[in-house]
Amino acid sequence: MAECSVCAAPPATVSFSRHCLRHANRSVKVAVIGAGVSGLVAARELQRENHSVVVFEQNDVVGGNWIYDPRTESDPLGLDPNRETIHSSIYVSLRTNLPRALMSFRDFPFLRSRHDPRTFPSHEEVLRFLNLFSDRFGIRQLIRFGTRVVRVERENEEWVVESLDRSSDSVTREVFEAVVVCSGHNSIPRIAEIEGIERWKGFQMHSHNYRVPQPFRHQVVLLIGYRHSAFDIMVDISPVAKEVHVSVKDNRLDVKFENVKYHDMIKCVNEDGSISFQDGSTIFADTIIHCTGYKYSFPYLDTNGIVEVQDHCVGPLYKHIFPPTLAPWLSFIGIPTQEPIFRIAELQSMYVARVLSGKNFLPQEEEMTESIQYIYQEMEKNALPKSSCSLSLRPLQTDYKHWLAAQNGLPHLEEWWENLLIECFKKWIELPGKYKDQWDDAYWDGIIQTTSTFQI
Numbered sequence: 001m002a003e004c005s006v007c008a009a010p011p012a013t014v015s016f017s018r019h020c021l022r023h024a025n026r027s028v029k030v031a032v033i034g035a036g037v038s039g040l041v042a043a044r045e046l047q048r049e050n051h052s053v054v055v056f057e058q059n060d061v062v063g064g065n066w067i068y069d070p071r072t073e074s075d076p077l078g079l080d081p082n083r084e085t086i087h088s089s090i091y092v093s094l095r096t097n098l099p100r101a102l103m104s105f106r107d108f109p110f111l112r113s114r115h116d117p118r119t120f121p122s123h124e125e126v127l128r129f130l131n132l133f134s135d136r137f138g139i140r141q142l143i144r145f146g147t148r149v150v151r152v153e154r155e156n157e158e159w160v161v162e163s164l165d166r167s168s169d170s171v172t173r174e175v176f177e178a179v180v181v182c183s184g185h186n187s188i189p190r191i192a193e194i195e196g197i198e199r200w201k202g203f204q205m206h207s208h209n210y211r212v213p214q215p216f217r218h219q220v221v222l223l224i225g226y227r228h229s230a231f232d233i234m235v236d237i238s239p240v241a242k243e244v245h246v247s248v249k250d251n252r253l254d255v256k257f258e259n260v261k262y263h264d265m266i267k268c269v270n271e272d273g274s275i276s277f278q279d280g281s282t283i284f285a286d287t288i289i290h291c292t293g294y295k296y297s298f299p300y301l302d303t304n305g306i307v308e309v310q311d312h313c314v315g316p317l318y319k320h321i322f323p324p325t326l327a328p329w330l331s332f333i334g335i336p337t338q339e340p341i342f343r344i345a346e347l348q349s350m351y352v353a354r355v356l357s358g359k360n361f362l363p364q365e366e367e368m369t370e371s372i373q374y375i376y377q378e379m380e381k382n383a384l385p386k387s388s389c390s391l392s393l394r395p396l397q398t399d400y401k402h403w404l405a406a407q408n409g410l411p412h413l414e415e416w417w418e419n420l421l422i423e424c425f426k427k428w429i430e431l432p433g434k435y436k437d438q439w440d441d442a443y444w445d446g447i448i449q450t451t452s453t454f455q456i
C-alpha cells in the first residue's frame, strides 16, 4: 500500500483510501455520471461528506429512467449500434411495482401526494418525488445538464473525464480524483435468441420501445418474458389486440384473460413463419415483443480491462461497488437492478462518500477479491447462475443491506422494510394484475408508522 496521499505518512498508518488518520475527512473532487435515482442520492451523500461534486447529466432534467419519453428508437429492437439511443424505458400506463415506502430514502419518505396518493403510484409521481428530493437537498446546482460523458480514463493516478456539451457541441477535458458511475442499466435491450428468427417477416421490438397499446390493435402479439414489463404490456394490449401469446421460462402466473394464451419457451421459427414452442404448440403472430431485460454497458469507461461486463455480470466489484484494484477511486452505484434500488443506492452512496473522506477503511485488495469469490461460491451453492451476480443480491441480500447500514453507523434496516418487500413479492404471485389495487394500505401504514419514525 502507498503512503498517505496528502502528507506521505508511511503505509502502516494509512487507510486503503490513502489517507493517514490525520488527513481522514479529506474532501475529494468527484465526478458523478448520471442524475437518476443513483446519481442524485450519490451527489447528496458526497456533498454531505464535504466532497467537491460535479454531476454530469446528458438530459436537461433530473430523473433518468423515470422521465417518460414518447419517442422510440429508429431500431425498435435496439440492435443497431448507430441508432440514437433513448434513455428511458417507461410506458404511459406504468405504475410502480413496489409500494412507495420501498422507494423512499431514509430521511426523505415518498409521501402520498394529492396528485397521486396511491401506494403503487404512476411514473409521473416518482419523477415528481425525485424533483422534490433534488430541490430539498440542493442537488440541481451540482449538475451540468445537457452534458454527456464520452470518455473516462485513468491517467497519472487520476481520472480524465471528457464530456460533450450538447448545446455548444464542444468537448471538455477535466481531471477528477474519483468517479462514481450512476449511468443506469435499463436502456440497452437484451433480446432472446430464437432459432430460425432470420425467417421471421413480422415486426419485432423490445419493451424498451413500448409506449402505448394502440399500434397493436387487432394484431396477434407474442410477448417473450414474464416479469413486470411483460405482464404490464400484456394487460395493456389485451383489450385492443386480437390475441396475446406469452412465452414464459418460469414463474407462470395463472392469470386468465379471454384472449391471452401462455406457452413454454420458444423452440423455433418454422419455414412458413409460424412459431413453435417447447410445449408443442404453434402460432402465427404479427409482432414479437422481447420483454427480456437489459444489458449493462459503460461505453465511456476505459479501465484497461479491470472492470468488465461478462455474461451480464459487472465485475470484479467488492460489495457490488468498488473494483478492488481501483478502489476507492472508481465506484458503481445501483448495479443490482432487481433490488429495491432507492434505499440500496442511498446506503451504497453513504459508504462511498465515507470511504473517500477516510471515515471508513476498505480491506486490503486481496481481502476484497476473496469477498467477491465468496459471493460466487454462495451463488453456485444455491444453484444461481453467474449471470445473475449483478442483477440481484441473492442469496445474501439481507446480509448485504445490514452490512451496508452497519458500515454507515446505522442500525439494521427496519423489520417492516424486509417484510413489506416479501409481502409485495407474495402478492405479485398470488394476485398478479390486481395486487396494486387490493393492497391493505391501513394494515401496512399502521405497521410502518408504529414501528418506525417513517411516514408514508
Ligand SMILES: Cc1cc2nc3c(=O)[nH]c(=O)nc-3n(C[C@H](O)[C@H](O)[C@H](O)COP(=O)(O)OP(=O)(O)OC[C@H]3O[C@@H](n4cnc5c(N)ncnc54)[C@H](O)[C@@H]3O)c2cc1C
Binding pocket: 033, 034, 035, 036, 037, 038, 039, 056, 057, 058, 059, 062, 063, 064, 065, 066, 087, 089, 090, 091, 094, 095, 096, 097, 098, 103, 147, 148, 149, 150, 182, 183, 184, 185, 186, 229, 300, 333, 334, 340, 341, 342
Ligand atoms: C420499465 C421499468 C419499470 C421500473 N419500475 C420500478 C419500480 O417500480 N420501482 C423501482 O424501485 N425501480 C423500478 N425500475 C428500476 C429503475 O430503473 C430504478 O428505479 C432507477 O431508475 C434506477 O436509477 P439509476 O439512477 O441507477 O439509473 P437511471 O434512472 O437510468 O439514471 C441514469 C442517468 O444517467 C444518465 N446518463 C447515462 N449515461 C450518461 C452519460 N454518458 N453522460 C451523462 N449522463 C448519462 C441518464 O441520462 C440518466 O439520467 C424500473 C425500471 C424499468 C425499466
